[in-house]
Amino acid sequence: MNIYRALLKHGHPNFELTIIEYCEVSDLLIREKHYWGIFTPEYNIAQDPTAPMSGRTHSDATKIIMSDAKKGKNHTEETKKIMSDAKKGNNNGFKKGEPRLEGAGKPSQAIEVTDISNNTTTSYDSISEAARVLNISKSRIFEYFSKNQQKPYKGQYTFKKVN
Numbered sequence: 001m002n003i004y005r006a007l008l009k010h011g012h013p014n015f016e017l018t019i020i021e022y023c024e025v026s027d028l029l030i031r032e033k034h035y036w037g038i039f040t041p042e043y044n045i046a047q048d049p050t051a052p053m054s055g056r057t058h059s060d061a062t063k064i065i066m067s068d069a070k071k072g073k074n075h076t077e078e079t080k081k082i083m084s085d086a087k088k089g090n091n092n093g094f095k096k097g098e099p100r101l102e103g104a105g106k107p108s109q110a111i112e113v114t115d116i117s118n119n120t121t122t123s124y125d126s127i128s129e130a131a132r133v134l135n136i137s138k139s140r141i142f143e144y145f146s147k148n149q150q151k152p153y154k155g156q157y158t159f160k161k162v163n
Helices: 002-010 025-039 060-070 077-087 127-134 138-146
Strands: 111-115 120-124 157-161
Touching (some): 111 127
Antiparallel strands (some): 111 157
């Protein structure tokens, strides 16, 4: 949240993301602590990489307090179903390709894909749908638009946003 607020306040151009070092996952906490001592980053919440709970457990007294705080608070049947579906990987009952509820998430960007090898144009409701059908990464299509490319992707496809 602190970084988000700072980005809004100062603007994205005033921030930089730099990869300092690649390391093994097993060394991450050691390396984070090492760089913390060098850079003293302003936006790190935890000053110790093992904080707040890594390798620690709640005391019995704390567990009782947390349990008591939740007593009498029951989830609705709808909430229970959503949580159950999420654990099953059911994405709250919605499947890929199904239309979203009105106002849910970002609206999809409809695009037209022209295959210059056979001069056919196909319309898709979203970039994700086009990427699936063409068996390419949707990030490639986003990149095509962000770089205002005119040259056909892989010498075969051109993309056009549909308003």
